[in-house]
Amino acid sequence: MKKLATTTVSVTARRDLRNDYYSLTFGPYPRVTKCRPGQFVHIRLPETDILFRRAMSIASVDTDRREIEIIFKVVGRGTTVLSRYRKGDQVDLLGPLGNTFSLPKKSERALLLGGGVGYPPLLYMATHMVRSGFDPKSIEFFYGGRSDRDILDRTRIKKLGVNFHPVTEDGSFGQKGLITHAVESFIQGQKKDRMRIFACGPEPMLKAVDDLGLREGINGELSLEAPMPCGIGVCLGCVVPLKQGGHARVCADGPVFAIGEVIL
Amino acid sequence: MKKLATTTVSVTARRDLRNDYYSLTFGPYPRVTKCRPGQFVHIRLPETDILFRRAMSIASVDTDRREIEIIFKVVGRGTTVLSRYRKGDQVDLLGPLGNTFSLPKKSERALLLGGGVGYPPLLYMATHMVRSGFDPKSIEFFYGGRSDRDILDRTRIKKLGVNFHPVTEDGSFGQKGLITHAVESFIQGQKKDRMRIFACGPEPMLKAVDDLGLREGINGELSLEAPMPCGIGVCLGCVVPLKQGGHARVCADGPVFAIGEVIL
């Protein structure tokens, strides 16, 4: 199998979730065994007036059925087109792309932080950890959104057996406030050296998590977003500045970076 | 009602015809009462990478149900996109555009000549004439194609009660040969001053019909095609040279021109 390739797959399932979120499942995808949490696929929107592929985190994989799932919110032209795909429609995927979240030690407590559209890669991470034999109770799954309508897949998350901490800004579901505040109060008085953070979400959230990790001495990883013309590292369009100087490509050197590594 | 307008309609029916031909019916179309045989609608293909609208002759109208039908063959990018439309999909129509075939006198014999994708406007013309009280037996409906697979809607045409003359180049259905040859042998020994020709089809066919009409002294009309950026007469992109000098706009001064009027 080539290291990198585009693959034509079909939409095998489609779920219309609340608040303009959608889930699409694609298959058969022979590269499903190469996928790891944190990685993404780059989706072509052919015959539309949209030039670039759109990056979508892998939200789940089913190696038996050779399927992968993405979950997205309609926010612009690209996602509008994606939301029209129906079962049976064909889609062209480039991937899996990017690096991956690193698995914590089994002795560590994993804090998974998904904010809004940053939720899908953490769903994959949690599922992957549980399947890989991690104790679900060692996983603290924080999921933040504006309000009740933004918290997807609740039964699915609970079924994983993880400790589920929904947080909404307006308090309409779960804890009230910002996800970072919820995490802050959670870690009060706990052993920080045995914790690891895995976070994906909007930039202000990632910045707050980065600060928190550095301040509290908690290691961990952030999954970043950037406009990605190529997704494979050749255009140098998606770079972020590094604290040590220089730039990293979010697509090929990331999207996952260690806390304290990039300038947010 | 504005003289010209774009209207959003839905696909109300779709027929997959033989040999890559499709029929789409749109409605509700409030402008259906303004439509006349020879006219066309200009169809937008939004959110695709195709800029211009595509012109499609009106193939039939149903004023009760406020629907119009188009029939087309997939030959390029525009028609490929059109062929994907399904019942319920929305479409944006500009029209009805262009001038119309003129009705013959009731005493005249109407020779309707449809070649390949030029068939739809003649279907409309025949239907319109029959509905307007013309004796179906005064209508000679010539329909030419490469082979059997190109002759659509046979039952429908026969139902009109017109004299149906299918012609195929390979003889696999109807008469063998070119449609113009079939017409030529048909008119042998008939009174030419009581005949009127109405033709639409590929350019070589129209040229042959034009020659025939002039040679035999038969009046009539030809419906032309041209690439049409605007369809309403403002871009001057679709012109044809006139015998009397000057240019005519196929979209606004045509698409119907008298035999002998344009330089083909």
Place this chain on the structure above:
Amino acid sequence: MTPDLKVTLAGVEFSNPIMTASGCCGYGEELADVFPLEKLGALVTKSITREPRLGHPPPRTAETPAGMLNAIGLANVGVKRFLAEKIPWLETQKTKIIVNVAGSSLDEYVEICAMLADCERADMIELNISCPNVSEGGIQFGTNPAMTEKVIAEVKKVFSRPLVAKLTPNVTDIVEMAKAAEQGGADVLSLINSMVGTSIDIETWQTRLTNNKGGLTGPAIKPIALALVDAVHSNCRLPIIGIGGIATAADVIEFLLVGASAVQVGTALFVEPDAPVKILNDLTSYLKRKQLARVTDLVGQVRKY
């Protein structure tokens, strides 16, 4: 509160900044069947030449990615028939009229503009010194600063109302041309005319236009037009009419932000003949949402890094 859409260019007040571009709206008759022309800030006529012109033989348009090529070749009725047949109808329309004039010699420009001087409904003249589709010289004026200055100065002598110089993008330094136009006495600049381009049919190996090349227009060229308007606005004080690929209110706002005081809609009219009406509605909503009292509050307000 309804935002104020009025804009004033060289002392002429337009009800709003949306105009239709030359060659894309004929002399107005057809568009008037689609929407009342009073919706427009102004209508810019097809280029008028001294003699009637048939233009190039067909094919003279081709579709390209997010754009089109045209080599119409300045087909028009000529200035005499324009004055006799088109102006009387235009006089009944409640919109400003900008008459676009093209010539292949200095004399021709001056002669046409002199004939338009007495025609009061020619609120402004737009000098097309930039058409890529005539070989006799049209484009030379627009690519040579001395000739640009000269033709404008000569026309100003015979036409006293405001003069718009329409600039071509097919130059190394558009600012130099803008300054030459200013020097010559132009009151307003409009940019851009089309980019030179071509397209080949790979089955027949033939060019898709009888003129072998044509002008590229439509959304494809919008980023180029925006950069040129920005450059001219940053270096020249004349008011600017922005043109190039405008299809939506968002496009209009981009042009205003980089310094255009008004805009012209061209190719988009072929796709959506009522685009100007939709644009006006969406522009009004945008101004309301942004709590801006006047459309002029946007002009030149781009924030640069």
Place this chain on the structure above:
Amino acid sequence: MTPDLKVTLAGVEFSNPIMTASGCCGYGEELADVFPLEKLGALVTKSITREPRLGHPPPRTAETPAGMLNAIGLANVGVKRFLAEKIPWLETQKTKIIVNVAGSSLDEYVEICAMLADCERADMIELNISCPNVSEGGIQFGTNPAMTEKVIAEVKKVFSRPLVAKLTPNVTDIVEMAKAAEQGGADVLSLINSMVGTSIDIETWQTRLTNNKGGLTGPAIKPIALALVDAVHSNCRLPIIGIGGIATAADVIEFLLVGASAVQVGTALFVEPDAPVKILNDLTSYLKRKQLARVTDLVGQVRKY
């Protein structure tokens, strides 16, 4: 019978006319994961400068209708690391290597090219005298015929293998630049580099690129590039590498017909990283269908009206 895809430019034989454009394929490593680089006629490296460059801060790309803007700002590892780290890997690849060189002074161009002179795997140098994204002067070379001639002549003194001059489209008369390049001793011309353009975010009123403007590339500019290749081919005898919006074999054929001997694929690689492979397959089918024995049978064969 399989058609012959080989092309020879300035004495160098390429297995086929499909190259990847500078800045769109890095130094080759990533693309090699997608397809074996020996499929390519040549790989053109990202522009190399004397010192390593970070380029502009992000955001430095934006999507536009059928195109994109970039203002990467010549981010590259610098000539020393290029020779030390990139060339050894490239040496293992069975394709021709064209090293693209950019500078902000005559000295810089000459110094880099001198350093590449001993590097045998630099089969050709392509001089980027046309990058719109550096303010220090890069583009000035390409818009000034005397400087174009001078920089090429000086580089020829230190680099003996063939030299490609990459021309900018942002000029009034590209033929003048082509002739200057020929005069200076260029062996091959490549065109076009990107068009200057910009884009504004209408919510924030900010330009979408930290550099405020960037280079427009992709299908949108193809008609412009074709017209420029046609103009240069009709007026200059040097072989041409056509660039601009190429995504399919049909695009390649258009460029060959107007006179390009080879082509480079840029932006399309971002959408379809294996575009060159698809293009080669489709080009071969086309030649078979048209019963052409050699791809060179297409070069310059456009039929004009």
